[in-house]
Amino acid sequence: MNFGMxxxxxxxxxxxxxxxxAVPLLVSVVYGETAASAFAWSIVITAAAGLVLTRIKPGSxxxxxxxxxxxxxxxxxxxxxxxxxxxxxxRAVPTFIDALFECTSGxxxxxxxxxxDPEALPRGILFWRSFSHWLGGMGIxxxxxxxxxxxxxxxxxxxxxxxxxxxxxxxVPRLANTAQLLYTVYLGLTVLAxxxxxxxxxxxxxxxxxGFGAVGTGGFTPYSTPMGSVGGSAVPWALAVLMILxxxxxxxxxxLWRRRWSSLGSNSELKVYLGITVLSxxxxxxxxxxxxxxxxxxxxxHALFQVSSIITTTGYSTxxxxxxxxxxxxxxxxxxxxxxxxxxxAGGIKVIRLMVAAKLVGREVRRMLHSQxxxxxxxxxxxxxxxxxxxxxSFVFLYLGLFVAGTLLVALxxxxxxxxxxxxxxxxxxxxxxxxxxxxxxxxxxxxxxVKLLLTVLMLVGRLEMFTVLVIFTPGFWRQA
Amino acid sequence: MRIFIAGAGKLGYKVAExxxxxxxxxxxxxxxDQALQRVNNNLDVLTAKGNAAQLQILEQFNMERTSIVLAVxxxxxxxxxxxxxxKELGCARAAARVRDPAYAKQIDFFSRRFGIDFIINxxxxxxxxxxxxxxxxxxxxxxxxxxxxxxxxxxxxxxRPELAGRMLCELDVFHGLLVVAVSRDGEIIIPHGSTxxxxxxxxxxxxxxxxLKAFAGDGEPWPQRLLPRNVMILGGGNAGFYLARHxxxxxxxxxxxxxxxxxxxxxxxNLRNVLVIHGDGSDHDLLEEENLSxxxxxxxLTGLDEENLLLAxxxxxxxIGRVVxxxxxxxxxxxxxxxxxxxxxxxxxISAAAIIRFIQGGxxxxxxxxxxxxxxxxxxxxxxxxxxxxxxxxxLNLPQGMIVGAIVRGSQVTIPRGDSVIRPGDRVVVFCxxxxxxxxxxxxxxxxxxxxxxxxxxxxxxxxxSAD
Numbered sequence: 001m002n003f004g005m006x007x008x009x010x011x012x013x014x015x016x017x018x019x020x021x022a023v024p025l026l027v028s029v030v031y032g033e034t035a036a037s038a039f040a041w042s043i044v045i046t047a048a049a050g051l052v053l054t055r056i057k058p059g060s061x062x063x064x065x066x067x068x069x070x071x072x073x074x075x076x077x078x079x080x081x082x083x084x085x086x087x088x089x090x091r092a093v094p095t096f097i098d099a100l101f102e103c104t105s106g107x108x109x110x111x112x113x114x115x116x117d118p119e120a121l122p123r124g125i126l127f128w129r130s131f132s133h134w135l136g137g138m139g140i141x142x143x144x145x146x147x148x149x150x151x152x153x154x155x156x157x158x159x160x161x162x163x164x165x166x167x168x169x170x171x172v173p174r175l176a177n178t179a180q181l182l183y184t185v186y187l188g189l190t191v192l193a194x195x196x197x198x199x200x201x202x203x204x205x206x207x208x209x210x211g212f213g214a215v216g217t218g219g220f221t222p223y224s225t226p227m228g229s230v231g232g233s234a235v236p237w238a239l240a241v242l243m244i245l246x247x248x249x250x251x252x253x254x255x256l257w258r259r260r261w262s263s264l265g266s267n268s269e270l271k272v273y274l275g276i277t278v279l280s281x282x283x284x285x286x287x288x289x290x291x292x293x294x295x296x297x298x299x300x301x302h303a304l305f306q307v308s309s310i311i312t313t314t315g316y317s318t319x320x321x322x323x324x325x326x327x328x329x330x331x332x333x334x335x336x337x338x339x340x341x342x343x344x345x346a347g348g349i350k351v352i353r354l355m356v357a358a359k360l361v362g363r364e365v366r367r368m369l370h371s372q373x374x375x376x377x378x379x380x381x382x383x384x385x386x387x388x389x390x391x392x393x394s395f396v397f398l399y400l401g402l403f404v405a406g407t408l409l410v411a412l413x414x415x416x417x418x419x420x421x422x423x424x425x426x427x428x429x430x431x432x433x434x435x436x437x438x439x440x441x442x443x444x445x446x447x448x449x450x451v452k453l454l455l456t457v458l459m460l461v462g463r464l465e466m467f468t469v470l471v472i473f474t475p476g477f478w479r480q481a
Numbered sequence: 482m483r484i485f486i487a488g489a490g491k492l493g494y495k496v497a498e499x500x501x502x503x504x505x506x507x508x509x510x511x512x513x514d515q516a517l518q519r520v521n522n523n524l525d526v527l528t529a530k531g532n533a534a535q536l537q538i539l540e541q542f543n544m545e546r547t548s549i550v551l552a553v554x555x556x557x558x559x560x561x562x563x564x565x566x567x568k569e570l571g572c573a574r575a576a577a578r579v580r581d582p583a584y585a586k587q588i589d590f591f592s593r594r595f596g597i598d599f600i601i602n603x604x605x606x607x608x609x610x611x612x613x614x615x616x617x618x619x620x621x622x623x624x625x626x627x628x629x630x631x632x633x634x635x636x637x638x639x640x641r642p643e644l645a646g647r648m649l650c651e652l653d654v655f656h657g658l659l660v661v662a663v664s665r666d667g668e669i670i671i672p673h674g675s676t677x678x679x680x681x682x683x684x685x686x687x688x689x690x691x692x693l694k695a696f697a698g699d700g701e702p703w704p705q706r707l708l709p710r711n712v713m714i715l716g717g718g719n720a721g722f723y724l725a726r727h728x729x730x731x732x733x734x735x736x737x738x739x740x741x742x743x744x745x746x747x748x749x750x751n752l753r754n755v756l757v758i759h760g761d762g763s764d765h766d767l768l769e770e771e772n773l774s775x776x777x778x779x780x781x782l783t784g785l786d787e788e789n790l791l792l793a794x795x796x797x798x799x800x801i802g803r804v805v806x807x808x809x810x811x812x813x814x815x816x817x818x819x820x821x822x823x824x825x826x827x828x829x830x831i832s833a834a835a836i837i838r839f840i841q842g843g844x845x846x847x848x849x850x851x852x853x854x855x856x857x858x859x860x861x862x863x864x865x866x867x868x869x870x871x872x873x874x875x876x877l878n879l880p881q882g883m884i885v886g887a888i889v890r891g892s893q894v895t896i897p898r899g900d901s902v903i904r905p906g907d908r909v910v911v912f913c914x915x916x917x918x919x920x921x922x923x924x925x926x927x928x929x930x931x932x933x934x935x936x937x938x939x940x941x942x943x944x945x946x947s948a949d
Contacts, residue, residue: 061916156521156522172527173483173507301795
């Protein structure tokens with residue numbers, strides 16, 4: 001284990017975080033808030049820690065898989081701990097655990113909040129909360145790679161450990177250029193989002209916050225209630241489209257830009273992702289109309305918004321869907337697990353993994369009939385290697401296992417089953433909103449300290465797609481041989 | 482530069498490694514998943530699975546924007562086809578590996594008619610390298626730079642036992658020479674004054690050719706044009722064929738022992754005045770019968786590294802003066818030379834160096850890879866824009882492991898000291914550890930740029946003057 005290099009990169013990451021914290025500081029100063037001093041202190045502490053770590057002289061500059069995994073896990077943990085400082089210093093939350101929960105929820109683009117009354121918060125804090133979605137959406141270490149390409153070869157190990165989805169592919173030969181391209185797409189999408197929201201009548205500050213949340217598929221809002229009445233009537237439609245766009249594999253936007261239309265048409269994950277979204281929205285719409293709560297127009301609007309918000313693991317809501325009929329709730333609950341496409345900012349299991357798992361089931365069925373048949377699992381007409389299939393199957397199993405374990409532990413604290421289950425699913429999948437006591441417009445503040453800590457860990461484990469974090473806790477990881 | 486490499490085998494990997502370190506954008510295409518996996522895990526390059534001779538693949542990677550296509554797959558024909566197609570699609574330059582000696586004579590035709598700019602024949606390069614070594618002879622190995630004015634010499638301390646145990650600063654034998662590296666038990670040591678030499682160390686010295694002669698020759702003239710009179714070559718593959726022809730032309734008596742009868746017939750037909758013997762090269766009796774111990778040089782060129790090594794050791798034990806073995810795995814080279822074999826030759830490294838020389842073209846005048854690619858010695862023509870121009874070497878603060886060994890200005894050679902200054906147009910011979918190659922490149926080729934630009938680009942950008 002090359003601890004020197006791990007320390008150096010973590011230090012670099014903290015220095016960058018200190019720089020980034022200057023943005024909310026600036027917001028605070030512009031609005032003349034006292035929270036500015038909270039940011040100033042946080043910057044000083046974060047920069048000091050970063051400076052100490054970057055002074056380490058590593059013996060060699062190789063980063064192997066082990067170092068990559070450790071850097072990513074510790075990097076996220078450290079970013080959350082230091083990013084929590086402003087919440088704590090500004091007294092936006094009562095305890096440091098609350099601050100940690102809020103910041104982790106932001107960085108992992110979960111959007112579960114423990115703040116009951118966001119309207120009362122200083123603007124700087126509100127900005128930092130939503131800005132953390134934007135940072136975490138594409139991955140904070142990818143950000144580091146984009147800024148500091150000198151990390152070089154070992155960067156691939158970091159990229160693989162952080163990128164969402166079963167395989168991390170580069171767009172162009174150099175990893176640093178790939179990271180820069182991804183951030184260019186991301187930035188473009190964000191600007192588009194803010195412009196669209198402003199045009200739809202949302203005030204600029206709120207539009208920026210909502211844009212960060214939508215494109216990063218986070219879900220923090222500056223409101224304490226579902227956002228039914230913000231801006232004009234076009235706002236829910238605009239947000240729904242933006243969220244759906246953020247749930248698409250970002251490399252497809254690069255293909256689009258290179259005018260390779262065919263790779264878009266032949267991408268089966270995109271088709272399935274859009275298919276699930278449209279089908280679910282149609283089902284919920286019909287169900288809502290049948291139960292006579294809404295007219296067709298309203299039903300379609302709320303259904304599409306809610307479905308895209310949950311499938312992309314954003315967690316915005318326009319209405320209190322816990323009042324909706326049971327079938328609609330069931331559809332939304334299932335969507336908590338789906339997540340967007342691989343290579344997007346969304347969390348969850350990811351559509352491509354579900355496709356492979358489904359094809360695996362199909363293969364078993366065919367094998368029942370033809371026991372000697374060789375049936376490869378294919379995606380986009382290409383055979384998925386056997387090892388990838390196996391790792392995807394174990395991913396899905398582990399995901400469900402962690403969901404069950406999380407539900408049990410939350411229920412142990414005395415919460416009702418529906419709330420416990422949806423809290424576990426909403427944090428593990430980085431959705432941030434569930435049912436029951438954690439339904440739309442509610443906060444997670446009523447949970448006890450240990451439960452909040454558990455949910456914080458679930459968010460981090462879910463964002464880093466489990467194996468990256470779990471492997472750190474195996475004895476084999478630390479063995480020198 | 483955007484470079485497209487077809488074939489992720491040993492040569493493709495080595496070239497991709499060196500070029501990506503030098504800051505080029507590399508794409509590697511191969512049909513083998515495992516080979517690609519290895520590339521992907523260790524190098525910062527793009528990989529794609531597929532047959533590079535397919536139009537679809539070449540079009541996908543946009544040949545018009547590609548500077549160089551390098552075809553190094555297993556098959557000569559595929560390589561030629563890839564280059565031809567790439568050229569047709571608008572790629573600027575193309576290079577192919579072509580091994581079959583049957584094609585060797587039509588290389589001119591390939592370049593003229595098919596537009597293939599560079600054809601590398603590893604076996605021929607190996608034969609050239611071994612031939613050069615055998616002709617130069619002795620326990621030293623020499624590379625020449627700046628049209629022979631500057632040399633790099635590999636010198637074993639065992640040749641001068643009195644040096645062992647002494648510190649470099651107390652030795653007064655390196656007149657005008659620079660000790661750039663010491664190899665000890667396969668490890669590279671960057672020496673300083675207090676480095677103590679050990680009996681088995683190998684020194685790497687850079688200096689003016691006459692000074693090197695004076696030092697290394699010590700009585701014998703150098704390069705001692707002492708052609709070995711009797712040479713035995715084990716293994717009549719392509720490299721053996723070229724080497725036998727070369728040595729025979731120089732006037733040596735050459736014996737080739739080859740196992741395959743049909744191959745023997747081919748060799749006998751195509752090589753004049755070379756004794757071709759059909760038999761098993763590892764058969765002691767046969768070797769005795771053919772007077773192994775009377776040979777001046779033994780070269781083992783069979784297809785198996787292990788066999789080459791054992792036979793070379795056998796030759797050494799029989800007291801043959803110069804023993805050369807072909808070893809395909811580059812990581813073992815330093816280990817092998819420790820075993821007492823005079824020279825281990827690696828086709829991959831030799832070919833990789835030739836390809837890199839071709840690609841870097843303009844500025845890099847010559848280059849040789851040392852220690853299985855862990856270090857290199859380059860001759861660079863310094864341009865006006867380079868950062869090293871006009872500053873004394875002491876002020877340049879070159880990192881440890883990067884040593885300017887010689888500055889050649891016109892016909893005048895200077896072995897630099899701290900107060901030497903490099904001027905535009907100079908040729909400099911630089912020793913550099915592989916890990917520092919990107920810094921070397923930044924210092925010597927890249928125009929002066931701001932700190933921010935450096936931070937953003939990390940290594941280099943397309944505005945680099947070394948491109949094309």
